[in-house]
Amino acid sequence: MADLLRLLLRVAEKAANVARVCRQEAPLFQLLVQEKTGDDKNKKFVQDFKTLADVVIQEMIQHDVGAQFPEMCGFIHGEESNKFENGLGESVIVTVCSTEEETAKLLASVLDDNHTAASLLAQAIHQDPATIDAHMDDVAVPLSPSELGIWIDPIDATSQYIEGREEVLEEGHLFPSGLHCALVLIGVYLLKTGEPVMGVINQPFNYKDPAGGGWRGKHFWGVSCGGVNVCSETCPKEGPGAGLSVVLSSSEKQVVKEALTALCGPGKLMYASGAGFKILCVIQGLADVYVVSEGSTFKWDSCAPHALLRALGGGVVDLANCLQSSSAVQDNQAELTYHQPRPESKRADCWANYGGLVAYRDPSQLRRVVGTLKGKV
Template sequence: MSTSPSLIVKLLASSVSVANRAGKIVRDVMSKGELGIVEKGKDDYQTEADRSAQKCIIASLSAQYPKINIIGEEDNTDNDVDFPSDWIVTDADREVLLLNCPDNLKSVQEEEIVVWVDPLDGTAEYTQGFLEHVTVLIGISVNEKPIAGVIHQPYYKSIVDGEKKMGRTIWGFQDVGVGGFTLAPPPDSLIITTTRSHSNPLVEKALQVMDASQILRVGGAGYKVLQLLEGKASVYVFASPGCKKWDTCGPEAVLSAAGGKLTDIVGNFYKYSATESKPNKMGVLAAVSEDLHKYALSKIPQELKEALAKK
């Protein structure tokens, strides 16, 4: 006799489906050419795609899981304003629904879950035409830890059954694994992925000490973690407080499920409870394996760690 999926499995399956729909919204806004750009702060922008994709995600998940705590990047978005009915997604990814839930998560209740949402990670890149950098991020945390996550690429191009397909969705689940792509080994030489739009002397110094053969400067935390998973980079280094919890919760969950590790620049894990401060004040250090993460951590000078701690 088959049993119904656990709450966490259902929530992850729902998140995969709603991320697909949010990605279509992102593409639709771009195709219409009216981005509705608003400057939230210095080098911090919001578009109609950010606002609309967040409405879709929060409304869809709230309708099915009313007691979970959802924290979205666009906190000034009015989710009560009318929007198209097809933005409410109630179906769930069938493959994910078949997953076995780890025993320690089977009894989790809605009230114990915090979902972190970045409806459009890489907004600057979106407005500048670097569309492959853009991702939709959904992270699911329990007891302050990211236990499942979704990274959707709206502009990923592939051929499925002879037909062109736009967009792909990658998921990760603690002690279960990852889906939606094939994990690749890290490159033979040390390749660093880092920010293309939020650099400063501290960031540059952290990169110099790594002695990397190549430094990739790209947008979005989600895209940087994808580069690790796809074997295009070895380590993700960002010695700055510019990232937020919604940038890293989903990607950390996926990376961890793939055997990787994401911490702050001194090697501590971030906490993802609803009461935690949103900025990741101690930067980001991530790698697709424990050994690579340990190596990168050993290269960061103590003076650099102290300088970031003072910021």
């Protein structure tokens, strides 16, 4: 497990490099954006986009993990298809080749023969980043890679990534939108039970280097399996008289907003972009709870941060199950799992978190939120 975690931290940083390279030139970036249609489209959005960065990152992670752990091939899944259409209307299947030169040649066919851009991307894909020190001495879990599956969200909050608004983050403050909401998410789960056991989150646009002006990232990770609970983050200490704070999507149902406003009080109901980023806000203690009442999030959004929350004593539960049965909350029966598709649903929809979800650090706060929403949703 420690070897797998080291690998995932490394490939997540490579993914962050790809995301940064793809944003460096605005004219180039416009070539890389494609609208999703049909069953691939998230019904929550009028327009739903993927970028070449999404596709390349997902393929790169699948390639690198499969190379080191071949027994996991076939169980590494993600949000995006690897088909991309170039400016000439030609569909190109994007893959990571065995050499940088071969990858650059393939990418050039997507980028309308822009060989400079293709070479930059290929270099980021094939270049190993510096070793990431994650202090993994306590990660001793008796699991084989053959028991595990992986969910990848190559760039969560793609709309924020495309828009590219830059914000200067302040310690301890939640900023609702901007490039920092775009995250690379890699979650590991047990094939047999669907239980999330490891998560890696990379935030490619965390801050700008004062010296060079380029973007620098930040990574987060956690392992929760059996008696082992280890996380790069720590549970924040509550201040005296601190009230419950909840983060939502701005498109959340009005009845949910009103109920939670009454529970939290003024200034404690916040809004942010990206499902992964909102769960990261809970992990970091910028919010106590994240609530979404509809099935607009997916397994690749929640798997990685779910593992971190479990390591911190929290979790991510199916909201509909909790509202139907109080015992589901008490007995942890409502925790999301990641191994079984929803029957009779098509393509992306079969992996939606259909009952909505609540992400939390403290079980007592989960109970307060569920009690407030009961009978209203």
